[in-house]
Amino acid sequence: MKDLYPSRIKGMPSILERKDPIIHNSTKEDGPLQRKELDFYEENGYLFMENFFSFEEVKVLQQELKRNMNDNKSSHQPYVVRETGGDEIRSVFDVHNNDEFFHNLSSHQRIVEIAQQLLGSQVYINQSRINFKPGFKGKDFYWHSDFETWHMEDGMPNMRAVSCSIILTDNYSYNGPLLLIPGSHRYFVQCVGETPENHFEQSLKMQNIGVPDHDSINWLLEKGGRIDSATGPAGSVLFFESNTMHGSNSNISPMPRSNVFFVFNSIENKLVEPFANISPRPEFIANRTNIKPIDPKPFDINKKKVLLQQ
Amino acid sequence: MKDLYPSRIKGMPSILERKDPIIHNSTKEDGPLQRKELDFYEENGYLFMENFFSFEEVKVLQQELKRNMNDNKSSHQPYVVRETGGDEIRSVFDVHNNDEFFHNLSSHQRIVEIAQQLLGSQVYINQSRINFKPGFKGKDFYWHSDFETWHMEDGMPNMRAVSCSIILTDNYSYNGPLLLIPGSHRYFVQCVGETPENHFEQSLKMQNIGVPDHDSINWLLEKGGRIDSATGPAGSVLFFESNTMHGSNSNISPMPRSNVFFVFNSIENKLVEPFANISPRPEFIANRTNIKPIDPKPFDINKKKVLLQQ
Numbered sequence: 001m002k003d004l005y006p007s008r009i010k011g012m013p014s015i016l017e018r019k020d021p022i023i024h025n026s027t028k029e030d031g032p033l034q035r036k037e038l039d040f041y042e043e044n045g046y047l048f049m050e051n052f053f054s055f056e057e058v059k060v061l062q063q064e065l066k067r068n069m070n071d072n073k074s075s076h077q078p079y080v081v082r083e084t085g086g087d088e089i090r091s092v093f094d095v096h097n098n099d100e101f102f103h104n105l106s107s108h109q110r111i112v113e114i115a116q117q118l119l120g121s122q123v124y125i126n127q128s129r130i131n132f133k134p135g136f137k138g139k140d141f142y143w144h145s146d147f148e149t150w151h152m153e154d155g156m157p158n159m160r161a162v163s164c165s166i167i168l169t170d171n172y173s174y175n176g177p178l179l180l181i182p183g184s185h186r187y188f189v190q191c192v193g194e195t196p197e198n199h200f201e202q203s204l205k206m207q208n209i210g211v212p213d214h215d216s217i218n219w220l221l222e223k224g225g226r227i228d229s230a231t232g233p234a235g236s237v238l239f240f241e242s243n244t245m246h247g248s249n250s251n252i253s254p255m256p257r258s259n260v261f262f263v264f265n266s267i268e269n270k271l272v273e274p275f276a277n278i279s280p281r282p283e284f285i286a287n288r289t290n291i292k293p294i295d296p297k298p299f300d301i302n303k304k305k306v307l308l309q310q
Numbered sequence: 311m312k313d314l315y316p317s318r319i320k321g322m323p324s325i326l327e328r329k330d331p332i333i334h335n336s337t338k339e340d341g342p343l344q345r346k347e348l349d350f351y352e353e354n355g356y357l358f359m360e361n362f363f364s365f366e367e368v369k370v371l372q373q374e375l376k377r378n379m380n381d382n383k384s385s386h387q388p389y390v391v392r393e394t395g396g397d398e399i400r401s402v403f404d405v406h407n408n409d410e411f412f413h414n415l416s417s418h419q420r421i422v423e424i425a426q427q428l429l430g431s432q433v434y435i436n437q438s439r440i441n442f443k444p445g446f447k448g449k450d451f452y453w454h455s456d457f458e459t460w461h462m463e464d465g466m467p468n469m470r471a472v473s474c475s476i477i478l479t480d481n482y483s484y485n486g487p488l489l490l491i492p493g494s495h496r497y498f499v500q501c502v503g504e505t506p507e508n509h510f511e512q513s514l515k516m517q518n519i520g521v522p523d524h525d526s527i528n529w530l531l532e533k534g535g536r537i538d539s540a541t542g543p544a545g546s547v548l549f550f551e552s553n554t555m556h557g558s559n560s561n562i563s564p565m566p567r568s569n570v571f572f573v574f575n576s577i578e579n580k581l582v583e584p585f586a587n588i589s590p591r592p593e594f595i596a597n598r599t600n601i602k603p604i605d606p607k608p609f610d611i612n613k614k615k616v617l618l619q620q
Contacts, residue, residue, distance in 0.1 A: 136524055140450070140560040173483035174537050174559060214446055218564050227484050227563055249484060250450040250560040253537055254528050 003275050005159075005188045007152050013190035013213055015220075020159040022185060022241060024120030024266070031117025032110075041118065045185030045244035048230055052110075052237035053166065057301040062168050062234075064101045064304075065130050065258055068092055071099075079284040089132060094284040096128040096262065104299045104306050106262050111164055112296035114239060115264035118162050122293035126150070126161060126265040127286060132258050138176045138251030143217055145184075146263075147242040148191060149210050152276040153199065154286035159185075160269040161242040166260040171231045176251035178238065181217075183224040184245035189216040195276040200285055212245070220245055267293045313585050315469075315498045317462050323500035323523055325530075330469040332495060332551060334430030334576070341427025342420075351428065355495030355554035358540055362420075362547035363476065367611040372478050372544075374411045374614075375440050375568055378402055381409075389594040399442060404594040406438040406572065414609045414616050416572050421474055422606035424549060425574035428472050432603035436460070436471060436575040437596060442568050448486045448561030453527055455494075456573075457552040458501060459520050462586040463509065464596035469495075470579040471552040476570040481541045486561035488548065491527075493534040494555035499526040505586040510595055522555070530555055577603045 004019050022042050028035045033047075041047040053061065069089050072080045079093035095102035106112075106125050115123045146163060150156040171177040189212040199209055221227065230238045240246065242263075251257065271288045274280055283289060298307040314329050332352050338345045343357075351357040363371065379399050382390045389403035405412035416422075416435050425433045456473060460466040481487040499522040509519055531537065540548050550556065552573075561567065581598045584590055593599060608617040 136527070140562055142562055172537070174489050174539055176559065179484050179563070214564065217446070221564055227482070229484055247562050249486065249562055252450055252452055252557050252559055253489070254524065254531060 001157060001272055004157070005151050006275070007148055007190045008193055008195050008209065008276050009190055010192070013192050013216060015216055016188040016190065018159060018186050018188060018243065023118055024160060026117045026120045030120070031113050033114055033117050041239065041241070044182040044228070046180050046238060046240035048232060048236060048238050050232045050236045053235040053301070055235065058168060058235040060301050060304070061166065061260065062258065065132070065168060065260065068095065068099055068102070068130060069132060078282060088134065091129045091131045093127070093129045095130055096125045101304060102128065102130065102260065105260065105301070107294050107297050108299040109296040111237070111262070112264070112294050115162055115164065116296070118239065119160055119264065119266040122267040123264040124267055124291050124293055125262055125287060126156070127263040129261050130258070131261060133176065133251065133256060135175070135251060135254040135256045138257065140176070140250040141248045143212055143245055143247040144210060145189065145212070145243045145245055148189070150242065150286065152195060152210065153274050153278065153281050155272040155274045155280065156265065156269065157272055158269050159241070159243050160266040162264050163240050163242065164262045164264060165238040165240070167232065167236045167238065168234050168258040168260065169256055170233050171236070171257065172253070172255065173229055173231055175253045175255040175257055176248045178230040178246055178248050180228050180230065180240060181220050181224045181245040182226060182228055184220045185241040185243045187220065188243065189220070189245070195278050197278055199278070200281045217245070267291070311467055311582055314467070315461050316585070317458055317500045318503055318505050318519065318586050319500055320502070323502050323526060325526055326498040326500065328469060328496050328498060328553065333428055334470060336427045336430045340430070341423050343424055343427050351549065351551070354492040354538070356490050356548060356550035358542060358546060358548050360542045360546045363545040363611070365545065368478060368545040370611050370614070371476065371570065372568065375442070375478060375570065378405065378409055378412065378440060379442060388592065398444065401439045401441045403437070403439045405440055406435045411614060412438065412440065412570065415570065415611070417604050417607050418609040419606040421547070421572070422574070422604050425472055425474065426606070428549065429470055429574065429576040432577040433574040434577055434601050434603055435572055435597060436466070436581070437573040439571050440568070441571060443486065443561065443566060445485070445561060445564040445566045448567065450486070450560040451558045453522055453555055453557040454520060455499065455522070455553045455555055458499070460552065460596065462505060462520065463584050463588065463591050465582040465584045465590060466575065466579060467582055468579050469551070469553050470576040472574050473550050473552065474572045474574060475548040475550070477542065477546045477548065478544050478568040478570065479566055480543050481546070481567060482563070482565065483539055483541055485563045485565040485567055486558045488540040488556055488558050490538045490540065490550065491530045491534045491555040492536060492538055494530045495551040495553045497530065498553065499530070499555070505588050507588055509588070510591045527555070577601070
């Protein structure tokens with residue numbers, strides 16, 4: 001398969017034009033998003049929906065996140081990622097496969113139908129995780145495009161995936177909210193450096209390879225004109241395009257940040273061999289076997305019950 | 311001299327009531343600040359004045375900051391502090407003594423008269439520095455009270471000092487602005503741990519000792535009700551009380567942050583022996599010899615000229 005987006009190169013990096021649509025053959029008739037929302041996503045590469053889930057739903061989601069972390073307290077499963085130099089759980093991956101509640105949440109009609117509308121096809125989950133970022137010592141995360149990693153290390157051929165972050169704690173400007181460069185999804189920034197085998201073991205905690213250079217970030221920022229912060233109350237949901245340049249500052253404030261994170265990929269964009277010359281990353285980071293399109297179902301979060309199709 | 315604010319203790323830290331006034335016997339008749347501004351400072355422990363200096367003045371100040379850093383490029387003076395693991399200059403200390411322009415700025419009537427009004431006496435400069443925080447990799451700085459350090463390591467007896475930060479680059483919410491806990495200046499948070507000799511060599515780059523515990527920060531935040539960010543355009547000036555709890559997050563954005571920083575201390579609050587059982591820190595960090603009150607003079611920043619007294 002032709003590599004549309006070569007990266008991890010030697011020498012000087014280039015900025016390439018995006019070769020895929022942003023919204024894939026969809027209109028407002030194809031899903032819950034309105035024209036205005038589709039336009040915002042198309043232009044900026046993300047869509048922030050305040051109070052998407054109700055106060056009561058957020059309370060249940062927070063409880064389930066804690067319950068899951070507690071379930072995994074003594075787990076030695078590779079999908080449980082702990083803080084560097086500590087025993088605290090930072091993230092639990094693959095929750096759509098290993099946890100019934102989060103499996104049902106990942107198939108919830110309310111979010112899946114948005115992903116389908118944006119990607120113009122049926123979708124499946126490429127990666128999922130719940131994140132708990134403690135207060136006082138939340139680390140920063142440098143600028144990156146998720147697609148660059150997914151393309152090089154997982155073999156995602158095209159830009160036809162969308163991340164959905166369900167925000168479970170209030171995100172203030174000062175507790176390390178996600179920062180995004182609007183419009184950056186229209187350009188592919190090549191990164192310099194070869195990818196070592198088993199790079200993921202480090203990169204889940206800190207990015208080293210697959211890091212864009214300063215000049216490219218400056219260029220994107222000049223194009224985009226600003227940095228946006230995903231701030232808002234718990235229960236808000238952020239959809240952002242696979243290639244949108246994003247990162248976050250540290251968090252010295254006492255307020256922790258928790259979220260649930262689903263990556264929806266188009267069923268027409270299944271993973272192939274990684275475009276970096278390495279073995280694929282493990283299944284809990286990038287699903288590649290037994291891929292089936294999600295059958296979206298209404299999910300009553302308060303009752304933790306999947307409803308019968310109307 | 312009695313130690314009003316014991317710290318660096320063994321065992322459990324306490325939170326002590328402040329024993330000094332916040333505004334020292336002054337009214338709006340004693341200086342340029344209005345009643346409303348004095349009240350805000352009294353209640354919150356800081357005062358942010360937008361566009362205090364004009365666009366033209368800011369340009370000159372930025373040029374002089376660069377000129378000073380350039381002058382010090384190959385300097386081995388201890389007052390030139392470089393980035394950890396790099397050669398770049400992070401701060402130049404003692405600029406009110408070693409640089410004519412910044413000496414004149416530090417005596418500028420417009421700022422000195424505010425310090426005099428807040429401290430209710432003549433003032434002198436206890437510490438000065440210019441700071442250049444690069445974009446992309448600005449580190450975070452954990453919560454601290456400056457007074458706790460000045461008291462323990464420099465021997466400042468009372469809370470009767472005010473910091474003045476002249477902001478020379480736009481401070482956005484996402485490029486690591488100063489964060490403050492309003493009202494925290496009313497309480498002294500004891501810190502745990504003994505102070506090693508020559509602690510300052512490390513602490514100018516990163517705080518380890520003199521760090522408040524999580525419970526105390528949570529307590530202050532509950533009292534204060536919020537975290538405030540010192541965001542605003544270049545040319546704004548922040549005055550903050552010696553004991554106001556503050557810190558800053560990292561800065562992954564490309565926007566650097568530069569400022570000029572003067573600590574005004576009351577002439578009636580001169581340094582004594584450090585309250586931690588250590589030798590005093592060097593003169594470039596804490597002035598203790600040849601202390602004379604500042605004679606405030608109008609300074610024409612654009613012409614770089616001290617004006618004759620009217």
